[in-house]
Amino acid sequence: MQSQHHDHIVGILLAAGKGVRFDPSGTQNKLLQTTMSGDKVVVAAATALLSALPLVTAVVRDANDAVAAELSNLGCQLVVCPDADKGMGISLVCALEQSRHAAGWIIGLGDMPGVQTTTIAALADELRNGADIVVPFYKGERGNPVGFGARHISELLRLGGDQGARALLKIHPLTRVEVNDPGIHYDIDTSADLQSSGD
Numbered sequence: 001m002q003s004q005h006h007d008h009i010v011g012i013l014l015a016a017g018k019g020v021r022f023d024p025s026g027t028q029n030k031l032l033q034t035t036m037s038g039d040k041v042v043v044a045a046a047t048a049l050l051s052a053l054p055l056v057t058a059v060v061r062d063a064n065d066a067v068a069a070e071l072s073n074l075g076c077q078l079v080v081c082p083d084a085d086k087g088m089g090i091s092l093v094c095a096l097e098q099s100r101h102a103a104g105w106i107i108g109l110g111d112m113p114g115v116q117t118t119t120i121a122a123l124a125d126e127l128r129n130g131a132d133i134v135v136p137f138y139k140g141e142r143g144n145p146v147g148f149g150a151r152h153i154s155e156l157l158r159l160g161g162d163q164g165a166r167a168l169l170k171i172h173p174l175t176r177v178e179v180n181d182p183g184i185h186y187d188i189d190t191s192a193d194l195q196s197s198g199d
Contacts, residue, residue, distance in 0.1 A: 009124045009147070010102040011049035011056035012095040013076065014164075015042050015067055015110030016084035021189050030188050031067050035113050036195065041188050042067055044113030046074050049145075052120035053106065057098050059084070059091040067110075089159035096156055103127070105156075107165060108145040114183025115145060122177050123147040131175035133168065136184045143184025 015031055022030035031042035039047070049056045058076035060068040061084050068078055081094035092107065099105070104127035106120055119136050126134040127147050134147040146165060148156060155168055188194060 008054055008102055009104045009106060009127050010099040011053040011120070012092065012099075012105050012107045013042075013046050013049055013056055013058040013071070013110055014088060014091050014095075014107065015045075015071065016059045016061040016081050016091045017088070017110070018061075018085070019111065019188075022191065029067065031110050032070070033188070033191075033194055035188075037113075039113065040070060041113045041194075042110045043070055043074065045108055045110050045115065046071055046076055048115050048117045048120055049106070049108050050075055051117040052124060055099070057095045058110075059095045087160065088164035092164055093157055093159055096153065100153055100157070102150065104147060104149045106145050106147040109187060111188045112144055112183065112186060113188065114181075114186040116179070116181045116183055119177075119179045119181045119184060120145065122179060126175050126177055133172050134175045134177055135169065136177050136179045136181065138179055138181055138184050141185060143181075144187075145184075 019030035032040050035041055035044055056076045057079055058071040059079050059081050063080045072078055079094050079098055081091045084091045106123050123134045127149050132149045132151060135142050
């Protein structure tokens with residue numbers, strides 16, 4: 001199965017978080033809320049990745065929950081990460097283990113519905129052209145998603161905890177990709193965020 005990933009840039013969507021800040025009671029999953037554009041948060045985030053990349057692996061908490069059903073219906077490959085509560089780095093490793101022979105990865109967040117497909121495509125192009133780590137910038141500020149080339153796989157697989165891949169951004173040179181996309185800074189943390197378009 002791993003041979004199909006070779007030479008591909010694989011999208012990874014981290015969608016296993018609980019979203020405690022959004023609803024401390026845990027009854028409302030922020031990823032299933034509807035944005036101003038009418039899409040569910042996680043559907044919008046996944047659709048942008050799927051539109052730009054041939055394969056998207058989505059990390060979920062439970063293969064039988066509503067988030068997993070939405071992502072499976074869209075065409076994402078699902079990976080269940082039972083230890084997702086231990087941090088984003090754990091979820092990322094779960095996904096990377098499914099595609100460790102890819103040419104690179106673009107790591108998107110399930111609670112960022114405003115990222116444009118053109119931004120993801122631009123990051124993927126830079127990876128194909130030999131960049132090691134690519135990051136989008138809008139109005140001088142770095143955002144998400146972030147892309148990694150294949151040479152970083154061993155470091156990525158050693159990640160753990162909530163830092164995720166951010167630690168690598170501090171120690172390696174970055175290729176900046178300037179984008180006209182306010183969505184790279186827009187995530188859903190609270191219900192008030194749903195009333196914004198991210199502009």
